[in-house]
Structures are given as structure tokens and as C-alpha cells.
Amino acid sequence: MRFFKKTNIDFLGKRKIWYIISSIMVLIGWVSIIFGFLEPGIDFKGGTEIVLTFPQKIEVNDIRVSLAKVGMGTSEIIYYGGENSVLIRTSEQAEGITVSDKIKNAVQTAFPDKKFEVIKEDKIGPKIGKELSLDALYALLWSFVGILVYVGFRFKFAYGFGAVIALVHDVSATCGFLAIVGYLAPGLNITVSQDVIAALLTIIGTSVNDTVVIFDRVRENEKIYRSMPLFDVMNRSLNDTLSRTVITNGTIFAVLLILLLFGGDVIRPFALAMFFGSICGTYSTIYVAGAFVIDYKRIRNRKAGLVTA
């Protein structure tokens, strides 16, 4: 089977339009991070998160009423998995584990005849949250540095920059996407947890993987078509690798979609971030990394031209 015969698509001709679209996506991401539309999970905020499973269906509102009696009515309460389980999340801090005990006692008093099971319980101190945020930031920055150095070393520095800018784009756009999904579908329980950070870093990995494959073809084609302008070489290489791009990324999207649909509640935010991020990564290889290299060279050549003239 073969999806593509030899193609000759002008991918990069309309890159200006895509620049605008990319910028908007990045902007949405940054706005959602800076203005807090992207909800940090208790991993970063600190607090207590507890999932209780009841033998039968339970009303979220009843739980809220029972918690209000102990002054915790403002806690976030959502269904978890099915309607038998509820997730209760609060950023309230106390010494020891008294917050979760308070929650459990309050629920038990309100429903003395319903015996629930604690499925999952996380308590994160405020300091840990801060450190995790810092660690996540460092991880992102170091991976950028690592990739900049490696790609710059194996190719040229312009390529390294292009790759890293594409990565910044992917991470920002994914954050924006998560914020929007979290807003539209609060039931999905999308918060930035450690797993989501892991997803962002993996997106970096897969996205740069894609970028490098195409840069590799550019490197090879530059040697074959010595007189061809970079713009055409880039387009040529994108066409050469198009089949691979579609097959590989198609497979990865499908696998992630499977993870998203069948992977269970715990893994869902991770899979969602990965899914969108991978799509972004494929797109950004062409319209961010590739386009950046072309325009960077063009501007440099123009400047060089001015100097020599």
C-alpha cells in the first residue's frame, strides 16, 4: 500500500499565514499560563486530593453539603471515573494529614450507612509544590539547551535554534490547548500534574525527533542539489519525507488516541497532552522549525549582502 506517490507540494510558500497562526497558539498558551487559566494541580499548588468510591451512585452536591459543615464547601468536587466515585480537591493546608481526615470524617458522618473506600489520596506541602514547579522549569530549560547544543553540533546553529523555537511553540500551544479543554470540559479533571509535565517533556522529545529527521534529509539534499536555494531544498526534503511523516506520526497519533480512550482515568491528562502535543510537533517541524531556518538564512544573507555592497 502506498499513500503518496512522488509529491511536489509547496509547503513553505504560505508560511507567513502559518506564522500568524503559530503566534496565536503560542499567545493563547502564554496567556493561559500567566493568567492562571491553566489550572495547576496540587502537585504544584500544594493541598490535598482524595478520591472516594462508594458502593452506589453518589451526588456531588450531597458531598458538598457534608463538607460545607466543616467549612470546606468551597473544595473542588467532581466525579472520578464513574458516578460512584468523587474526587475532592482542596488547597487547604494543615499540619500532618488532618485535612484528609477532616474530609473523610465529614463524609462519613453525613453518610453513616454508606461505606466508602479511599481510592487515592495525595497530600502535598506548599514547599514541595514550589520545588516541583522549579524542577519542571529547569527540566524544560535544560532540555532546550541539550537539544540546541546537539542539533547545533550535528547540523548548524540556525537549525538548533529552529528546533528549539518549534519546541517552545509546541509546549506553549499544548498548555493553551489544555487550558481550553479544561475550561470546556471540567469533568475531565485536567490539571497540570507531574504527569502533564512529563508529557510536555516527551512532546519535546518526539517533536524534535520529527524535526531532526527532516533536517537530516535537508543536510543530505544540500549535498546533492548544490546550486538549489535553501527554500527549494527544504520543500524538496519535506516532500521526500512526507510519506514517513504521515506514516510515523499517524501511528503515534493512533497509539496516543488508544491511550486516551482506553488508558484509564489516571493517565488521561497525560495522554491528552501528548496527543495534542504530537500533532503540534508534526506541524511545527514544517512551519516553525523549517520556516525559521529559511527566514533566518534569508535575513542573514540580506545583511551580508548589505555589508558587502
Added chain:
Amino acid sequence: MRNQLARIVITVCFVFLSIYFLWPTVQDYNYRKDISQLTGQDSIAYLEKNHDEILAAKAKRVKLGLDLQGGMRVVLEVDILKLLEDLAKNKDDNFHTILKEVRTESAANEVSIIPLFAKKFQERGIRLSRYYGSIRDEDAKIISMLEDETGKSVDRAIEIVRNRVDQYGVSESGIQKQGGRRIIVALPGVKDEGEVNSLLQGTALLEFRMLKDPQISYKVMQSIDNYLTGKLETDTAAETSASKEQKKEQKKTKDALTELTGGAAVSESDTTKEAQFAREHPFFLYVKPDQQGTGEGYVAEKDKDRVVRLLDRPEVQRIIPADLEFLWSAKVQTFRDGQKFFVLYPVKRTAELTGNVVTNAQASVDPDDNRSIVNMEMSSDGAREWARITGANIGKRIAIILDKGIFSAPVVQAKITGGRSRITGMDSPEEARLLEIVLKAGALPAPVTIIEKRTVGPSLGEDSIRAGLNSTIIALLFTVLFMILYYNSSGLVADFALMFNLLFIIGVMAGFQATLTLPGIAGIVLTIGMAVDANVLINERIREEMAGGKTLRAAIDAGYSKAFSAIADSNITTFITGIILFQFGTGPVQGFAMTLMIGIIASMFSAIVITHIIFNIMSEKGINPNFG
């Protein structure tokens, strides 16, 4: 063709290694399946029969993370300010104000506490010697003393927690130090929170208890043995078919017992006699009484849980006198021949003295003979009691017990007045240091607070495993079918390599004793997707080369060599992010990074080497692979 041979040899080696590493996991799975089918007495008998094999398999199987098997992960932090408060003398209002200020400031930001604490005093022109050390000490000296003290307190807290977790019997627990003053405790399978809190946070109980008279101890052990003889008929019958290793041990036990039993019924190297011994002495089969007549029993490391089970039987408990208790050595010991064992001590049920009378302990070296010693000081009340106890028990042994684990049982040499004792007989400076930590645990509790706690209920763990397995299988099926559909027989070859890839990933994880976590499963699923990439690159390249007019054989070789740089570069960059993820992530995220990195290496190998072998074999046999 030399290349081809090398490739095949390497592949076969990897396959065998992977299977070798995975074997315990398979065994463990089978054992557990067998046990779950048996009930009551049958399952105990089965457990007893295959005891050693089950333990060995369990120790080497692929470990499941807390998120998959359920359990708790707790991060403790030593409360340095509380410690500073406990250490200080003559505390006044100034002191408390400063302490409070430092507490608020350090809660908001990550700062080094002691320098901040010292700075506050200096700003107000108060000398630290007012609260710590002696009056003429410089601030700098006191600061370094405090730093030292807090450093030691973390070690103490770790030792206390480890000791308790060991006593509590959590299997596969993990305790590690993180940074300067944090302790991460992983408790798989534990769900009772109340117990965990007391396990981790309560004050440690240090006790001094007298050892019971050896004669009495022997008698009690004898009657336990006699009692069990009739009761354990079924269990010990199973023991007849025990492994050679066990027989050797039985022999040793017999040697040890020759003295005790007057040589009766012990003649060597006769299997039926050994079986008879096992039948007649079910307790002494595992508990080897000390030959010097100290009243202790030695129990091989792997037999400890057996003996615990025996001792826990209510009938056995009834045999043990009310004022005697069998306690275990806190640490596993090693005989000269390398055998690992625990010591079972017979101690009095009531403590002579508890550890709060200990004011200081210091490991050091005896200048006369260079042996490790520990100096211990006691408060004046304690010293008075201590003088009475030691005076009345010269020549007897007194056990130093922390939370029911015995760390040392020195012999009282003389009546100790004045509260200064010297404990000798340590084999190494480490042993002395450990004893110092233990003794201080009574004197200066290391206050810890729980700053992070994650609990996963076992049912969520099961759900996660099921969902993870399901999605892995679906993803695998999809990928396999798609590859065949798109690339024909060469797709089949790629699928074949993918199977090896999965075997390698799990094999390497088992070999590294890595822990499989939920994100780790996601990592494997993702690797399936990415493993395909290398084959896609190669196959696309071969198609291109064939379209360019090359013969099949030439196209395959060109395809592999030209695709290599793209595969290598792209995988290395992904690997770099894997390393960084591993470096900065914690717990499950590290598990994910680990699987991702293993997956990258395994998939590069299987996609490049294994498929190449197959294509070469095919072309030798004259079968032309179809690239679709």
C-alpha cells in the same frame, strides 16, 4: 557475512539475557496464581513447600510501582527549627521571637535555616553562646556544631524509620535520603494510614532490657519444639523434598544441637535421619541455638518469616512465659562463612530503663587497642538507676532495644556509677556509629513532619494495570496490522522486530531492577509508536532507492545506511530529553523516563539490527521481501 554472524550472535545473546531476567517474574506470577487457587491450610502448605523459590522469584521479579500495586509514598522532612528549639538552653522571649520569625520566613521560601537563624541573632547583637555550647564559644563554632547536629538528626530519623518499617514487615519498602533533610519512604501494599502515621511520626522508644537466663531460654525453645513436633506433621512432610541447600542447613543445625541434645538422634549424612530430625524438631530446624550458651537463637535470613509465623501461633505464645519475650536483632548479621542470619534474643518483657535518660552518645575509638566503642552519658536520675541495675547484674547481658529491634546486647562488666558508660565489642566503626544513632534516638528525637504523601488504593492500582494492559495490547495490534497492511512482508519483518523490542524493554527493566509505573506503561505504549519510526524510515528509504532503479539487494543496503543518520540523530535527541526527565522528575515520572530511554535503545537495536538480519537471510534464500 561476518557482520551477519555478529548481528545474529548479539541478538541471540540479548534474547537469552532478557528471558533470563524475566524468568523470576514469570515464576512469581505462576506461584501467585497457584496460591490464589488454594485456600486455608493448602495455601500455607504450598507456601511452606516452595518457600525459598517463592522468595527468590519475588526478589528478582519486575517491581510494580506504588501506582500499580497500591501503597503509600511519604516524604518526611526533619523539622530543623524544632530541633534547634530542643537543643537550646535558657530559652527566653528573644529566642522564641526569632524562632517564630525564621519559621514564617522559611515556610514561604526555600532557605537554609541555620544561616538565617544565626543571622537573626547577629542582627540583634545576641551571641549564640547564650543558648548553645559553652559561654566562650565563637558563633562560627556554634553554627558548625548546629549544622553537624542537624545533619546527624536526619541520619537518626532515617534509622528510626527504617528500623520501624523493617519491624513492621513491609516488603520491598524503600527508604532514601533526598537532599539535606528529607526522607522518602515508599511503602507498597500498605493502606492503613493510622499505622503509617505512627510508624513514621511517633517518638522512637529506646529501652534497656535484661536478657533472660540462657537455661530458661533453652527450656522454652525446647518446649516450643516439642509442642510443634506433633502439630507440624503435614508441613514437615513437605519439607522432606526440600532442596539440597536446606539439607545442608539442617546438618548445621544438627551440629549446633549436638551439644544441646547430647548427640542423641544425630548421625550425619542420612537422608531419612535428616527428615526424621526435621519431623522431630520443627523449631530447631530453623532456630539454631547459640553454642556458647548465651540463650540466643540464630535464624537464617530467609527463614525469619517462617519463625515469626511459628512464634505468632497462639498456642506457642501460651508456652512462652509471661516475663519472656523473643525479640529479633534489628539488623541482619553475617557469619564468617558469609551466611546471613538474624538473632533471636530472649529478653525480659519489662524494660529496666527507657531511653529518655540518655543525654548523649558518641562513637569513638579506644586509644589503647584501636577498637570501636560508644560512650554513653545519662541524666542524674538515669545514672542512679543505671548504677543499681548494672550493680545487680554484673556478668549478665543487657539489650539496647529501639522500637522492638535489638541493636546490641553488651555484657555488664562492672557497676557503673556517674552515668558514663562505655560500650565495647563493636566489629566496625559503622556499627559503633549505628549504635550512637540508636542511643541518641532516645535522647534527642528527630522531629519529622510529613510534607508529601501519596496513597493509591489497591483497587485503583488494579484498574490502572488493566487499563494500561488493554491500551498496550490494542496499540500493539493496531500497529502490527497497519505495518503489514502498508509494507506487506517487510511490514511483517518490522512487526517481528517489534516483538523482540518489547521483550528487550521488559527484560532490561527486570535486569536493572527498574520499577514499572503507570507512566512507565504509557512509555512502553509510546515506544511502540516510536519503534515503528525507524522501520518506516528504512522502508521508505528502500522504496525510494528501488524507485531510483537499484536492485532489491542494493536498495536494502543503501536504505539501511542512508536512513541510519536520521534514526540515530532523532533518537539521540529524544534520549537527551529522557535523561533530563529522569534527572528532574520524581517517582513515577522517573519510571516513565527510564522506560522511554530503555525503549529508545531497544527499538533502535531491534529496528536496525534484527530486521537487517531477516532481510539478509531472506535474500540468501532467494525470497524477495515485498516493500509494498
